[in-house]
Amino acid sequence: MSITIAGAGVAGLAAALSLHAAGRDDITVYEADPAVDQHGFGLNILPNAVRELAELGLLDSLLRHAVETRELAMYNPYGDLVWREDRGVWAGYRWPQISVARSHLLRVLAAEVRNRLGDQAVVTGARLTDLRREPGRTYAVFTGADGTSRAVETDVLIGADGIRSAVRAALYPGEGPPSGNGTVMYRGTAWGEGFLTGSSMAVLGDDRRRLVLYPIDTDETTGRKLINWVAAVPAEEAGEESRAVVLRRFGDWRPPGVDLARLVGQTPEVYTSPMIDRDPLPQWTFGTVTLAGDAAHAMYPAGSNGATQAIIDARVLAWHLATHPGAGDALRAYADERRPRMTRLQADNRTLGPERAITLAHQRAPRGFTDVREIFGPEELADISRGYAAAGQFDREWVDSRPSLTVGGGRRSTAVRETSFITAVIRGRECNRPDAYLRDNHAVLLSTPRSCAMADEALAAGGTIGSVIVRGRFGDVALTEAVAAGVSQVVCLAAGSDTRVWRLGLRATTRYFEIDLPGHLEAKEKLLEPVAGRLACRRVPLDADLRHGAWPHLLRAAGHASHEPTVWIIEGLLPYLPTEDVAGLLATVREMSAPGSVLLIDAPHGDFYRDPANEAFLAFMTARGSAFQLGFDDFGGFLGEQGWRAEAYTLRDLASGACDWLPTPPQRLCPPHDHHWVARAHPA
């Protein structure tokens, strides 16, 4: 299916990446401008969209030039505090709120589109100028700066071409230009000193003017901040001399900790634009043509929702396209889900969303106040904030708990991920033996009929039991010992069907982080519901892809303390990864490991691949799409190269009693063809 996207802005590029992540690759983004990242003001991305960027693996690149917003503080012109609230991880979200230059955000998005889809996936200097729709086909006409045009035939067209969208104009020919609210905005960025917490967003206002300030980057050498500012005035107060207007209208305002005259004076360029939005539309999708981002729902810039919601559009759109058999149905379902909510948010933003608090403060106390409680009821301000967060679906409860928009993730929350639980079936069966070497009675609950059938198939193909059982017991003993010695945080990477947090009776003070692909942990939780009450310590499940860079950030945000020792469990993961991914993963784990940390890890021996006895099993794993690819002849040596001091044993070593702290496993679990390593390692 060919997908054409008009506009390489936030919505268009995020859509390309989301569609690619959802399995599409015939995607081309056409951008009217000669480059994608030309305009660079500040944007705030709320945690609901940051979660999506993290799931796309973009968070680390973004954070290289961005600021994690710590608080939102609103004032009257005299600098009296009307309302403040923590933001992002400081408000308990699992993801941060990010203040970033639009140009940096677009650079990161465009680089990843080119990286993942190829250079040809982004075509610049190509403006959509016409659109022809025929049953089942769409022709989008793009015109270059030299006036030459070409018609692109496409199965799906996404109009992500911003507030002055040509796609929207073709669908709604009589609509005309966007409407304004009679306000003119002056915007700029300049390097200066941090104010308030150093990562605060400050909004000051009366009933008609607004002054917004927040840092979007940090100079790591000097600690200075790149401060984004927006000053909005009624049109009748605007004028040609932008800096003079700003200083005349805001010169006596008191933004806390900010020397406004200096900041404005040092701003290299000040841009002027009217504050405009669009009326909500009755329909976004027409056959296989749809709208996203500002093209669909441009709103006044209050509440940090424009780019935020453009990213959510992109993710929802990709999810529907991947999960509906027909493109038309998918695009209709996308619009059905998104349009009503955006219609409400557009209306909210016409009363300036959360900034309504400032307008009310001015109306009630135009000369200021000594205590804000004199002019607002006890819950009034909190209600404004909560109501707006709920309207934009960025309230913490929803953001942190909603199913993932990653295709195959938690959105199919009822579809149990049986395939992850083959090893649980093996552990459950061992548990039922009178001579069990590993007693994982919780694994029995994970043994659904489908996963039992799959386990039978794998075993019939020659799958091995010993490595699964022995590494399980090895991990149990080593983990219990480390926790008894005082380690109070455990991180289980690719936690899949791991049940230790439920069954090992760890101390109440232990924090047990489980990380796996979106949907896996949720599926496990559902099956383990009957024993949910038995959790003795704190379990923190995190949805993340270990191949992308976001997981350490998520882990830290969820409370992992890198300065304290950690027990890391990486079990059953390595066979599926290329060596460079494993080296990268171990380097990250090493960086996050304080002295006293322990790594429990296993991997196939190189002989596993050389032994003809394993040929059928390896072919079986390849055929079911989970090919084994990695093995080590000297696992201890490999771990040593990655900065770990390891004791590594093959199953054969263990069967001969080589490990003095582990009960010797029986011969039945160490057959000659099960060439496998288990290791315990400490930071070297």
Ligand SMILES: Cc1cc2nc3c(=O)[nH]c(=O)nc-3n(C[C@H](O)[C@H](O)[C@H](O)COP(=O)(O)OP(=O)(O)OC[C@H]3O[C@@H](n4cnc5c(N)ncnc54)[C@H](O)[C@@H]3O)c2cc1C
């Ligand atoms: C002052 C101000 C502050 C803001 N602050 C925030 C904030 O804090 N947080 C937030 O989330 N949002 C904020 N926004 C809104 C945010 O900038 C937009 O909502 C967001 O950029 C929308 O993304 P988009 O991709 O839909 O459109 P855009 O980012 O506008 O991208 C559209 C792209 O399409 C291209 N294009 C246009 N016409 C054509 C065509 N015919 N053919 C091909 N390409 C075309 C454009 O060149 C552009 O690259 C703010 C907006 C303003 C004005």
